[in-house]
Amino acid sequence: MDVFKTVKELIVEELSVDEGQVTMEAKFIDDLGADSLNMVELMMAIEKAFESFNIEISDEEAAEMTTVGDVVKYIKEKIE
Amino acid sequence: MKRLEKKIAVITGSARGIGYGIAEHFAAEGAVPIIIDIQQELIDAAIEDLKHDGYTAYGYVADVSDFDQVGNVIKQIIKDHERIDILINNAGITRDSLLLRMKEDDWDKVLQVNVKGTFNFTQKVSRYMLKQKSGVIINIASVIGLMGNAGQSNYAASKGGMIAFSKSIAKELSSRNIRVNSIAPGFIETEMTATLPEQVVKQYQESIPLKRMGSVKDVAKLCIFLASDEASYITGQTINVDGGLVM
Ligand SMILES: NC(=O)c1ccc[n+]([C@@H]2O[C@H](COP(=O)([O-])OP(=O)(O)OC[C@H]3O[C@@H](n4cnc5c(N)ncnc54)[C@H](O)[C@@H]3O)[C@@H](O)[C@H]2O)c1
Numbered sequence: 001m002d003v004f005k006t007v008k009e010l011i012v013e014e015l016s017v018d019e020g021q022v023t024m025e026a027k028f029i030d031d032l033g034a035d036s037l038n039m040v041e042l043m044m045a046i047e048k049a050f051e052s053f054n055i056e057i058s059d060e061e062a063a064e065m066t067t068v069g070d071v072v073k074y075i076k077e078k079i080e
Numbered sequence: 081m082k083r084l085e086k087k088i089a090v091i092t093g094s095a096r097g098i099g100y101g102i103a104e105h106f107a108a109e110g111a112v113p114i115i116i117d118i119q120q121e122l123i124d125a126a127i128e129d130l131k132h133d134g135y136t137a138y139g140y141v142a143d144v145s146d147f148d149q150v151g152n153v154i155k156q157i158i159k160d161h162e163r164i165d166i167l168i169n170n171a172g173i174t175r176d177s178l179l180l181r182m183k184e185d186d187w188d189k190v191l192q193v194n195v196k197g198t199f200n201f202t203q204k205v206s207r208y209m210l211k212q213k214s215g216v217i218i219n220i221a222s223v224i225g226l227m228g229n230a231g232q233s234n235y236a237a238s239k240g241g242m243i244a245f246s247k248s249i250a251k252e253l254s255s256r257n258i259r260v261n262s263i264a265p266g267f268i269e270t271e272m273t274a275t276l277p278e279q280v281v282k283q284y285q286e287s288i289p290l291k292r293m294g295s296v297k298d299v300a301k302l303c304i305f306l307a308s309d310e311a312s313y314i315t316g317q318t319i320n321v322d323g324g325l326v327m
Contacts, residue, residue, distance in 0.1 A: 037252070
């Protein structure tokens with residue numbers, strides 16, 4: 001499964017940004033204009049999208065994820 | 081022009097009393113009230129009465145203090161009605177007793193229904209309001225939550241808790257155009273206050289500057305204002321409807 005593609009779709013939907021902006025290096029707050037509520041919503045959307053892998057992202061873990069790449073790496077580690 | 085035209089308004093504990101009054105007045109302003117209460121028969125009777133007056137209303141059974149039940153009911157409401165514009169956390173109970181005689185269960189029940197019930201509904205509904213980028217939440221507290229009352233420490237704690245909860249949520253959700261306010265009614269004539277001894281009622285009335293009990297309509301009218309765009313710059317507030325009891 002293409003984790004990056006799924007995550008990108010969720011980010012485009014949750015943060016109302018263009019697909020092109022969502023690179024692995026993009027920072028949620030600085031580059032994609034997310035605020036703290038957006039981040040909570042995004043984490044909930046990710047948990048739901050990867051429901052079958054039983055991913056539960058704690059607040060501490062979420063706070064560590066500042067770039068799109070961080071999230072993709074986190075999910076890949078969890079589902080492998 | 082009606083002030084709440086086509087607004088989907090979820091009102092907890094609205095099969096009777098203040099909640100029913102809010103549902104009725106909301107319907108008259110064009111809103112679609114969604115009645116939430118704990119018993120199907122109570123809901124059916126309320127819907128019947130509203131239909132009889134020519135209004136459209138829907139009902140769902142839920143115990144507000146049950147987290148999972150609330151989650152399921154909100155999912156169902158969204159499925160059926162697609163959005164929720166207004167949430168009124170009105171379901172509430174009392175279990176009066178002096179502190180020394182208060183049973184653990186009296187304390188727990190009141191906090192479970194009044195505070196946890198408010199949390200349950202607010203959390204589940206706010207998800208959809210965030211997506212809509214609009215919404216109004218009104219929590220029905222009480223003047224007791226502001227001034228305290230001998231024999232009602234559990235109720236006072238729950239209502240004070242609701243007020244503080246409202247302010248925090250008002251701050252959390254403000255960036256998404258969601259307003260959260262509390263209403264603190266004084267003594268309102270309903271089933272809840274009908275059980276009070278006549279002597280006590282007289283005493284209360286004496287202490288109220290406007291010298292009378294309030295009506296359900298008094299509370300409902302404030303709800304309409306707070307839920308409408310007329311109150312679009314008001315959030316995080318507690319407004320009393322109490323005949324001047326607390327100033
Ligand atoms: N009546 C007053 O003088 C007064 C004053 C201040 C505040 N209030 C508050 O106004 C609200 C409404 O009061 P009321 O006088 O209309 O009371 P009421 O007892 O007449 O009505 C309360 C409704 O809530 C429902 N309910 C109770 N527990 C529930 C639960 N767990 N889940 C779902 N529904 C439940 C009941 O079935 C009932 O229909 C309450 O929160 C109360 O604390 C009332």
